[in-house]
Amino acid sequence: TGAFELVQFRREARGCLSYLVVADGEALVVDPSPDVQPYIDEAGARGARIVRVLDTHVHADHLSGARELVRRTGAVLHLSHGALARGVTYSAEVTPVSDGDTLALGGEAVRVVALPGHTSDMTGILLGQDVLIGGDSLFADGVARPDLETGDEGAATAARQLHRTLRERIAQLPDSTRLAPCHYPGGRLDGALAPPLGEVRAAVPELALGEDAFVERVLSAMPPRPANYLSIIGVNLGDELPGD
Secondary structure (H helix, E strand, C coil): CCCCEEEEEEECCCCEEEEEEEECCEEEEECCCCCCHHHHHHHHHCCCEEEEEECCCCCCCCCCCHHHHHHHHCCEEECEHHHHHCCCCCHHHECCECCCCEEEECCEEEEEEECCCCCCCCEEEEECCCEEEEECCECCCCECCCCCCCHHHHHHHHHHHHHHHHHHCHHHCCCCCEEEECECCCCCCCCCCCCEHHHHHHHCHHHHCCHHHHHHHHHHCCCCCCCCHHHHHHHHHCCCCCCC
16 A cells, blocks of 8 residues: 555454554554454554544444443544534544545645435545555445435435435545445455455446446345444444443
8 A cells, every 4th residue: 555554354253354454663553343452462563653533423333342442542532523413422532634625644644525325424545546445435345324314214315315425435446446435244254355446336226227226226225224323323422321
C-alpha cells in the first residue's frame, strides 16, 4: 500500500474485519473489536504508536472496542458528524470527521470519505488510491443491507442512497484500488481479504444495476435483522453498558 502498512484483523465467528494502518511510527485503528490488546500488540511489533481510532459507523452487529482502545492508548477517537447526529452520548470524547477530511498519520495522511447507505453515518478511509477501507458499504461478494438504522420503513430510501454512494463515489476509484471491507461471511481465510475493485465489480452484479432495479434487488435479499441489534446500537451509542 505504498507509504502505508495495512494489517487486517478477523473475527472469524462473526465475520468482522478491522484494520491497523501504520505510517512512520504512527498507527490508526479502524473498527476495533472489544478485545483491543491485539491492536496494541501489533502496533508495538511494528514500532508504531496508536494515535487515532475510527469507527466507520455506529455498529449494529457487534460491540465497538474504540473507546476502550482510546482509554488504553490515549489516541484520538474519530466518528463522523453523522454518527454524532444519531445520538452518541460521548460526543465530548470525539474529534468528529467529515467527508474529504485528511488525517495526518506519521508523515502521511489518510482521507475520510462518506459512504452513506448502509447507515447515514457510514464512513470509509482512503489510503491514497491504493486501498479503500470501505466499512459496511461494499463487500467482496455483495453490497450492504440498508435497514439496520431506519427499519423497513426507511430501507428503500437508504438503498437509494447506497446506490448513489456506489455509483458516485466508489465507482470513481480505479480497478486497481483494493477494497478492504469490514465484513465477510465468516470462517477461515488463507490470507487477507482485499480484492481489487475490478474483481469486485465483476463479482457483484448489483453494481451494474440502475437505481430502481438495485433497490428492488437489495430489499428482496435482506435477511432477518439480528434479535439483539437494537441493544447493540444502544451500547455503541453510549446509552447503556453491557450487563446493565
